[in-house]
Amino acid sequence: MRNVHDGRAGAARQESGGDSGVRGKRVLVTGGTRGLGEQIVRLLVAEGAWVATCARTERDLETMAVSLAGEGGRALFTRALDVTEPARLEQFAMAAAQRFGGLDGVVACAGGSRGGGFEQTDAADWAATWELNVGHAVRLVRAAIPHLRDAGGGSVVLISSISGWKPGPPIQYGAAKSAQIHLAASLARELGPDGIRVNAVSPGSMLIPGRRWDRMRREDPERFAGFAAAELPGGELVAPQEVARVVAFLLSDWSSGVSGAHLPVDRAQNAPSPDGY
DSSP states (O other), X not given: OEXXXXXXXXXXXXXXXXXOTTTTOEEEEESTTSHHHHHHHHHHHHTTOEEEEEEXXXXXXXXXXXXXXXXXXXXXXXXXXXXXXXXXXXXXXXXHHHHHTSOSEEEEOOOOOOOOSGGGOOHHHHHHHHIIIIIHHHHHHHHHHHHHHHTTOEEEEEEOOGGGTSOOSOHHHHHHHHHHHHHHHHHHHHHGGGXXXXXXXXXXXXXXXXXXXXXXXXXXHHHHHHHHHHHOTTSOOBOHHHHHHHHXXXXXXXXXXXXSXXXXXXXXXXXXXXXXX
């Protein structure tokens, strides 16, 4: 695809070419400075998309902007916020649409879990986990609908998890991720008449520097090797870059026939952790 524009993001359109199907797309990604979110943002910017992203820490956003300055960073719009704060996410979606002249896609990538085992997790932990995963995704989609509709349709990607359909602790996280999968399927039906596609992507255990699996690999290599051998047919965890490519595909016109789908990107992983039941 080739991007044709007159200097404004909102004027971009797609013409036949040979490059990425996301070139010229205007996309909002939550949680875009670390892990999978960071890789999604970097890939989209590198492929010529206009990207708005948010994170809780201003410094992380500044670091991201500086690192992308030489590869299309002018197309990056950032704001520091907590996606669970009332009205902040909605305001950011409006600001991004005004900045870019509209939106063509959104990715609900921010997520996480609060609490521990079932008996050690109270109602507040459940509520916080639900709001961070499901609540923020719902609010993002609601805020984006008018802009996606004005663009003639668009693509919504909800980042779920292998934990959303394969049992493993913590249970509050798995329940929230399962809800995201159902949400994508239901919204695809409801928003389809407006040309808005909705899909869920479920990464397996990802090897991200400094995060759980990377720490286990360095601190307890025997346990890590046992987990990888037992739960992954190829003995290798999925990389966030691999997941990001699937997300980019779903945001592109190349996936125009895909909606209401749940796409695992997990290298055929079985259990989501070595802590099983």
